[in-house]
Amino acid sequence: MFSKILKWTARLVLGLIVVVLIAFGIFSFLFHQHTNKTYAVTVRDIPVPDDSATIAAGRHLYEIKGCGECHGADLRGKVFVDDPPIGRIAGSNLTYGKGGLPASYDNKAWLKALRHGLNAENKTLLLMPSEEFTRLDDHDIAAIIAYCKAQPKIDTPSVSIKIGPMGKVLSVLGKIPLFPAEHIDHQREQPNLVVKASTKEYGQYLSVSCTGCHKPSLTGGDNPVPGGVPVANITSTGHVGKWSQEEFIATLRTGKTPEGKQLQAKDMPWPMTAQYTEEELTALYLYLKSI
Ligand code: HEC
Ligand code: HEC
Structure with missing residues (x-):
């Protein structure tokens, strides 16, 4: 009697293990279909000036778009997710030092990463929020590139990205935005310049940076x-x-709200919004009040 129960328990456990392994195999297969897909895109080349005003504008954008959260304040790269079930995800070293970008990484390669979410093999970058950056005008995107290219070389070994089993399942189910290239209109023709002023139109342009967490509707x-x-x-x-x-x-x-709540930087990145100018915050306010 007892040994019969044991036998059945063993079969059940074995059966469960097989089911889990098959499910995991399916998710791994689907995950690789997402990451191995290649995209045929035409990268529209734009001039990237290298004067000091452009570089200063690029520094401000690097700060307010949160690039440093994932690539480090000095562009050396950064591991920003390290959790075995989800994975280890690092923003690349964006300098031209050892472990960073190759000397052949030209403006077109930058534009392909920032506007199309693609790496050198035309496959999707992982987790890099290019679906937001693709909406930036030519002036802003050129300023970001100019700033990054003007930074000193830093040698740090590149950390390879490893996605864990939970990360594969959640990304395939669309619960974490791991594949930016899938959410980009690769034919988009970005405006040359969006007028920067305390207007709700400019606020709408800036609010794209809030949609990753607050949703496209901002609700x-x-x-x-x-x-x-x-x-x-x-x-x-x-x-x-x-x-x-x-x-x-x-x-x-x-980070302190009128209701007296202290927002935590790990939830709501207010140290990043603290870097916005008065004009930018006014524009955001006018836009949010209008919707
Ligand atoms: C949420 C985190 C995150 C933010 C914010 C972010 N990145 Fe990234 N970025 C990544 C990750 C992760 C990679 C590496 C992806 C990969 O290798 O698949 C990456 C890759 C890149 C690449 C391609 C480098 C290469 O080796 O192919 C460039 C260029 C880049 N990012 C620039 C920027 C700039 C500029 C900003 C700000 C405007 C920015 N990133 C903001 C996470 C981020
Ligand atoms: C990384 C995710 C993330 C990004 C990006 C982000 N937010 Fe938030 N934000 C949150 C979370 C989460 C909360 C709620 C925090 C809480 O309840 O403690 C929040 C709360 C807020 C609040 C307080 C709302 C209230 O009712 O108290 C404001 C205002 C706000 N965000 C504005 C913005 C704006 C404007 C942007 C874009 C410039 C932005 N956020 C970008 C995650 C984010």
């Missing part, structure tokens, strides 16, 4: 990071609708 919802706090609604129907312009600007600079 918030689930956190894109598994297990993260829910993301707030930042349209006029949320708290922001009740805040004055001064309160909005103070919140994005200090």
